[in-house]
């Protein structure tokens with residue numbers, strides 16, 4: 001097994017020390033305790049499945065970064081990626097096994113795509129990680145709808161401290177703010193703020 005797994009990050013620049021990135025910053029203990037258990041045989045299959053997704057997406061992205069996946073007993077960030085301390089261009093994707101067991105295949109694809117978005121950021125200056133940028137890259141691989149679905153799950157686990165639209169806005173950033181702020185609103189409607197999603201539900 002990998003001796004680096006679970007060790008803290010060191011020897012990287014300050015930006016790289018922020019190397020743990022995630023779908024959710026905090027998983028409440030109560031949320032984690034109700035998640036289902038994945039037995040060892042299915043864990044091997046799950047790992048194989050995730051490896052397949054990584055290969056598919058890396059090929060699509062034309063990325064040469066080597067990403068190894070580990071299903072771990074507990075990851076407070078649910079899913080996170082970090083660079084290897086020993087090998088440049090190598091990254092570890094660690095996924096909480098309970099969280100993984102709750103995901104449909106579409107959501108697994110979205111989760112992997114999001115984390116590969118972070119790998120992309122790791123390999124492209126100025127290496128500034130953000131959820132919106134990771135999701136921008138992930139949207140090259142999966143639909144926005146898939147990404148929203150998995151964030152809805154994370155939101156449920158996260159205690160729903162903020163309304164879902166606000167939570168999603170923080171993860172995806174403003175939707176086309178330049179468009180929202182430049183198109184004049186129809187008469188009688190309030191002006192767009194630039195921080196609203198443009199879509200069928202937007203009034």
Ligand SMILES: [Zn+2]
Nearest residue numbers: 021022023134
């Ligand atoms: Zn993330």
